[in-house]
Amino acid sequence: MFKYILGIQSFANADSGACIIKFSNNLVDYVAISEERLVRKKFPYTFPINSISYCLDHFNIELNDIDLLVSDWIREKKWKRSAPAYDYQMFDYIKEKLKFKKQILQINHHLAHAASCYYTSKFNNAAILIIDHNGSDLETNSYFIGNKNKISHLETYKLFGIGAAYSAVTKNILNLGTGGEGKTMGLAPYGGKNKKIEFKLNGIKTDFSKFMLRLPFSDILNHESKNLRANPIKQSHKQANKKNIMQKYFCDWAHEIQDVSEKILVHLGKDIKKKTDQVNICLAGGVALNCVANEKLFKKARFKDMYVFPACSDSGIPMGLSLWGYHNFFKKSKRINFDNAYTGKSYHKNDIIKLLTRFKIKYETKCNSDLAKIISEGNIVSLFSGKSEYGPRALGNRSILADPRDPNIRDLINIKVKHRELFRPFAPAVLEEYCQKYFELESSPFMLRAVKCKKPKKIPSAVHIDNSARVQTVNKKQNLFFYNLIKEFFKITNVPVLLNTSFNDAGEPLVETPLDALICFFQTKIDYLFFENYVIDTKYFSLKQKKEIYLKLKQLRQKQIVDNEKKAIKTLLSNFSRKEYEDRKKV
Ligand SMILES: [Fe+2]
Incomplete structure (x- = not known):
C-alpha cells in the first residue's frame, strides 16, 4: 500500500512547481517539475496547477490519493490567504477551489530549503546553510544542523541579505532582469576592484543597510511591472543597457557585488563551521547558485565535503516540502536515491x-x-x-x-x-x-x-x-x-x-x-x-520547410497548453468559474 505526499509553494513564487513522493515500507520514489517548463513562460508566478497534474499523471493517481500536502508560508501561516503583501489573487483563487480535503501542513520556507539539500545529500550529519532573497518572514540567512534525519534550527538573520543585494545590482544597475544573477556572475571577471558596497558582518548578520532599502522595495510587485518597480538601492546609479553593459563602470559593479558575495559566503561558512563543528556542509537558497562563491566557501571554511542541491533556488522548494513530510510527518528513515538531478518524467x-x-x-x-x-x-x-x-x-x-x-x-x-x-x-x-x-x-x-x-x-x-x-x-x-x-x-x-x-x-x-x-x-x-x-x-530542410513545420508544431503546443490547463482545472478544482479566474489573473 503506497502513500503519497504533495509539495507545493503557498504563495506566488517565480519558481513555482510541484513534487510528489510515493512510498511504502520498503520503496520510495519521486517526481518533480517546475511550472515554467509546462506553461513555456519563465517565472510565471502562477499556481502550479499544471505541475500538480503532471506529477499525478506520472504516478497514475488522482488528487484524492494524496495523503498529505506540505507547503511553505509567507508572512502568515495561512493556507487560503497568501498574506497581505502577497495578495496575488489568481493564486489564492485556485487554492480556494482546490479539491483537497486531507491534511495540509505549512512549514518555514528556509526549513523547506534545508530539507531539500540535507535529505538528498549522502550525509548523516551536516551543517546546513540557507541563503536567499526572502524566507517566510524576511529571513535571509539561516543555520540548521542535520543529524540522523532530524533537522534542527540554530540561528536566523532577517533584513539585509546578499541575495537581495545581488538581485538589486543585477536588476537596478546592470539591468539584467529577474533571474539575471547568473549573468552578473559571468560579467564579474571582466571588471576590477572599485569599492562601492559597504556592509557589516557579525556572526550570521549581513548588514547592507548603508547600501540598500528593504521591503516594500523588494516586494513581488517589483518583478511584475516596471511601473511598480522601486529602486531598493539607496543612492541613484547609472543603468546599463545592452550596448554599454561591457563598459568598465558596469563590469566593476558586477565584480564588486560578486566579490562581496564571496566574502559573505566565506564568512558564513566559517561561522557555521565554528558553531556546528561539522565536517560536511549542505547549501541551498538562491544564493547557492553562485558556484564561484560556493567554491571559495568550501576551500576557505575547510569543510571536508560540500553538497549543493541542484534546484537550490525556489524551484527546489516543492521537493524540500515533500521530503520534510516524508521524514518528519511520516517519520520515515529510508532516504530517497538522489544520484542524479533528473526528476521529471521520461517520454516513450x-x-x-x-x-x-x-x-x-x-x-x-x-x-x-x-x-x-x-x-x-x-x-x-x-x-x-x-x-x-x-x-x-x-x-x-x-x-x-x-x-x-x-x-x-x-x-x-x-x-x-x-x-x-x-x-x-x-x-x-x-x-x-x-x-x-x-x-x-x-x-x-x-x-x-x-x-x-x-x-x-x-x-x-x-x-x-x-x-x-x-x-x-x-x-x-x-x-x-x-x-x-x-x-x-x-x-x-x-x-x-x-x-x-x-x-x-x-x-x-x-x-x-x-x-x-x-x-x-x-x-x-x-x-x-x-x-x-x-x-x-x-x-x-529548406528554410521555408523549417518555418512551416515550426509554425505547425507551435500551434499544436499552444493547443496542448490550453487543453492541459482545462484538464487540470476539471480534475483538481471544484466550483470553478472561468470568468472569476480570468478576472483574478488580471489583477
Ligand atoms: Fe527561497
Whole structure:
C-alpha cells in the first residue's frame, strides 16, 4: 500500500512547481517539475496547477490519493490567504477551489530549503546553510544542523541579505532582469576592484543597510511591472543597457557585488563551521547558485565535503516540502536515491517516432560513435534524453552540446542559437575519472562548483575569461547515455570534455517535452537534434520547410497548453468559474 505526499509553494513564487513522493515500507520514489517548463513562460508566478497534474499523471493517481500536502508560508501561516503583501489573487483563487480535503501542513520556507539539500545529500550529519532573497518572514540567512534525519534550527538573520543585494545590482544597475544573477556572475571577471558596497558582518548578520532599502522595495510587485518597480538601492546609479553593459563602470559593479558575495559566503561558512563543528556542509537558497562563491566557501571554511542541491533556488522548494513530510510527518528513515538531478518524467520512444512521422520530419538512426563524430566536426547539437533536470542547469538530458576545443564555437552558439550576451560562459561536462586532469576538482555532478581549469588551451570554449569553469562531472551511474557519448568523443579527439549548455532559446525555460525540443530546434540554427540515437539534420530542410513545420508544431503546443490547463482545472478544482479566474489573473 503506497502513500503519497504533495509539495507545493503557498504563495506566488517565480519558481513555482510541484513534487510528489510515493512510498511504502520498503520503496520510495519521486517526481518533480517546475511550472515554467509546462506553461513555456519563465517565472510565471502562477499556481502550479499544471505541475500538480503532471506529477499525478506520472504516478497514475488522482488528487484524492494524496495523503498529505506540505507547503511553505509567507508572512502568515495561512493556507487560503497568501498574506497581505502577497495578495496575488489568481493564486489564492485556485487554492480556494482546490479539491483537497486531507491534511495540509505549512512549514518555514528556509526549513523547506534545508530539507531539500540535507535529505538528498549522502550525509548523516551536516551543517546546513540557507541563503536567499526572502524566507517566510524576511529571513535571509539561516543555520540548521542535520543529524540522523532530524533537522534542527540554530540561528536566523532577517533584513539585509546578499541575495537581495545581488538581485538589486543585477536588476537596478546592470539591468539584467529577474533571474539575471547568473549573468552578473559571468560579467564579474571582466571588471576590477572599485569599492562601492559597504556592509557589516557579525556572526550570521549581513548588514547592507548603508547600501540598500528593504521591503516594500523588494516586494513581488517589483518583478511584475516596471511601473511598480522601486529602486531598493539607496543612492541613484547609472543603468546599463545592452550596448554599454561591457563598459568598465558596469563590469566593476558586477565584480564588486560578486566579490562581496564571496566574502559573505566565506564568512558564513566559517561561522557555521565554528558553531556546528561539522565536517560536511549542505547549501541551498538562491544564493547557492553562485558556484564561484560556493567554491571559495568550501576551500576557505575547510569543510571536508560540500553538497549543493541542484534546484537550490525556489524551484527546489516543492521537493524540500515533500521530503520534510516524508521524514518528519511520516517519520520515515529510508532516504530517497538522489544520484542524479533528473526528476521529471521520461517520454516513450514510440511517442517521439509518432510525432516525427505525424509532421513528416525525416530522421536517421545512428550509433554513439556517429553522434560523437558529428559533434567533433564542429556542429552545434541538441540532445533530448530521458527525464528532465530539476533546477536551472541542463545536465545532459536537455542540453545543447558542442566541441569545446573550437575557440569560435562559443560565440557561434551565442549568436546562432542562444541569442544571449557574449560575455556569458559555457560549461564543460567531463568524464568524472578525468576531472582532476582538467580541473582542480574531484566531482561536481550538478554544475554548482566553479574551479580553475588546468588545461584552458585544450577546451577554450568551455572556460571563462579568468580560466575558471562551472564543471559538471559525469559518471555511468548518473547518466549512462551522456557518459557513453562523451567517452566516444574522447576516443575521437582525446579530450574527455563536451561543451554543455541548456537546451532552450534566450528567455525560454528549458525544453521539457519532445515537442518543445522540436520547436526549439526549428526556431534556431541548431545543426542536429539527437533524440538519443534518432538524429534530425537541419540540412534535410529548406528554410521555408523549417518555418512551416515550426509554425505547425507551435500551434499544436499552444493547443496542448490550453487543453492541459482545462484538464487540470476539471480534475483538481471544484466550483470553478472561468470568468472569476480570468478576472483574478488580471489583477
Ligand atoms: Fe527561497
